[in-house]
Amino acid sequence: MFKAINAVQIHVSLDKIEPEIWRRLVLPASWNLDELHLAIQAAFNWWNYHLHEFRIGGLRYGDVELLTEDAFDGDPRVFNSRDVHLRDFEEGATFSYLYDFGDSWRHTIVVEEFGAFDVTPKHGSCIDGARARPPEDVGGVPGYERFLEIMSDKADPEHAETKRWCGGHFDPEWFDLAVTDKDVRNALRPSVKRRLHQPKPSQKRD
Structure with a gap:
């Protein structure tokens, strides 16, 4: 019996930093770009304090009102990020996510594959990653x-x-899969709190 696609695996990496800082996520295919934004915030423990946008095929997606207010002359028109869902992409599709227009943390997102789980996922998960x-x-x-x-x-x-x-x-090499996965699973919870600082190892000595 044919199973409907209900999940997508994506790879998210920070641009212009070596060695690469990245996360691999499995998310509900029904999620829109607004929900993807929250999943990325959780996966990297960004604090969601700043503006963000997605760039797909030269078009901008995000909060139309906020990005229009912040736009410069000549900036492309902004489209609502809630109107685009992960299931709308094809495997292998690549697009970008920009967080914090001051620090300009640009991420490259690759849609790696779609899946059909027996039980439709209700939340995201992180299955791999590297570096803080x-x-x-x-x-x-x-x-x-x-x-x-x-x-x-x-x-x-x-x-x-x-x-x-x-x-x-x-520690720039720090990455804890269990901690990150828990963060991503809770990404859509209202009033979710982020860690202000990286956890300290219990055996660390100065």
Whole structure:
């Protein structure tokens, strides 16, 4: 008996950072781009404080009212992100997601495959990934590179203050699948709270 497609597997990676920071998610195919936005926020533990948009085939998708208010002359028209669903894409489709127009965290999204589960998924899940995302408001890719330099050099005059700013600890290689999967499963919960800082390892010594 034919099973209807009800899930999609996507790969999301941050642009212009090496080694790659990425997550692999399995989401309900019925979800729209607005719900995909919340899943990405959860997967990377972004705080959802800033504007975002999707770029698909040269078109912009997001909150029409907010993005229109923030638009510059010549910017493409904005379409409602709730009108596009994950099931509308084809396998192999690639598009971009921009979070925080100041820091400009651009993500590349690849639709890897669709699935037909016996039970239609009601929430998303994270099945793989690598590396910690940069701290919020660190200043984009250049700011993140400088942040890593400061954090790796205790003699840097900005080291102590920067360490306090990021919560006392930051490991760029950190990724916990169980924690991230739980975050993604709760992505659509109202008033969901994000961790302000990366969890500290219990055995870490300064």
